Amino acid sequence: MSELLQELLKTPSPCGSESMLCELIEKNTVQYSDKQYIDKLGNLIIRKAGNGKRLMLTANMDEPAIAVNYIEDSGKLRFSYIGNTQQELLVGCRVIFQNGVSGIICADKKAENARQMYIEIGCESRQEAEKKISAGAFGVIYNKLVKLENNKIVGSGMDNKIGILILTEVIKRLVSTNYDTYLVFTTQKNMSNKGVKAAVFDVEPEIAITVEGVCEGAEVSKGACIKVRDKGVICQSEIVDKLVSIAKTKEIPYQLEASDNISQAGDIYKSGSGVITCGVGYPVKKCSPESEIISLDDLQSAVSLILSFLAM
Structure with missing residues (x-):
């Protein structure tokens, strides 16, 4: 279990007041970024420059x-x-x-x-x-982090902090990519996705991939979740098929997410003139508001899938 994960889970990031967590992420990513800045709504935006299409990866910082x-x-x-x-x-x-x-x-x-x-x-x-x-x-x-059997952990804040850890790992391990990549750590998901709505107009991506916890329609320890649809979006088949093909070729455990969940993807895809949007998530089993179970294996599957996508 990484030291960063424990720091993330111990750092409160209530909706609308995410600055403490933002500082922690900045400290752990600045050496890997070509550019990073904070916009007017407090979103942390990190660029890994490339010559291809502009791609945005998002994970929300805020907790209820x-x-x-x-x-x-x-x-x-x-x-x-x-x-x-x-x-x-x-x-x-x-x-x-x-x-x-x-x-x-x-x-x-x-x-x-x-x-x-x-x-x-x-x-x-x-x-x-x-x-x-x-x-x-x-x-x-808040609930303290506890390690379970079969490489699972339980605690509070898993629904958003694991997404942050996934993107942080992607930043650290991303050597080169054909995409002009923007990794966005967003604010105020719990206030109608206000942060990501602002970020998408700033970045103006052609492609967007959200990284979020999946609490319904997915099973812990069965792999990363590739979003097909949710309550707010039907993902374009070209990007879904590409992610599935990568997972099969690289033998990365995955499952398809087709649910009535509400996600950031629904607000991204209809922004501006439209954005090709999908999601790579991780299953979360909610036992109570303070006890959420995730698998560290699913986390690694999501990291591997995103890195493989960016390499193509």
Whole structure:
């Protein structure tokens, strides 16, 4: 298990406040890039120059966010949740804020949404709590990383942090390519894909490949996921067929993703005059909001598939 993976998983990146994670990615990629910059929405854009078609690879930096609304006289934190998780499952989850303060999500009775819950950080009054946290603070659901059998791991944040690790590995191992390649680490996926919508107008790609967790319609340890369609996009057969052919030729484990998931691909392909779009994902088994299982073998399959595609 790489040191970078552990750093990524320990770094909170709530939607709209991804700067800490962005700095970590910058530090680990700057020596491998021909150019890198941060756009107005906080997307980190890295270029690996080539003479061919302009290709964009994307992975989102943001996690579903816990946003503190106000602090009660008792010291309890009332909050909003920015993300797609069924909110009734949040009770009992641990929260970590960007300043390092930890808490636990509680409810005094059965709760169906965040408005009926609160965060307990151990303080007994509003005055005491305000010394630790303030209204407007952002945090994320957090659970420590645990290694499982068969090269699997479980923890929180797998749905986006593994995609970041995949693209980081691609940057480090990409020696040469015929594509003019832009690797984009995007913000605000959990706010209607705002980051990637801005990035696609900046980069103006001819081809785009998204790298995202696949939570439905894929099986952990069965290989990288080649997107055929989801709720927002039907991928062009030319790129799907090319990825499948590469996987078969190189004997890279793969599976096809045809689902009703929502992804960045749906907002990319219809941008501008249209972008040839597909996805190379990795299966994620969601056991709870704080426990997501992935296979490190699937991660390597995705890296190998992307590198092989870029080499052709």
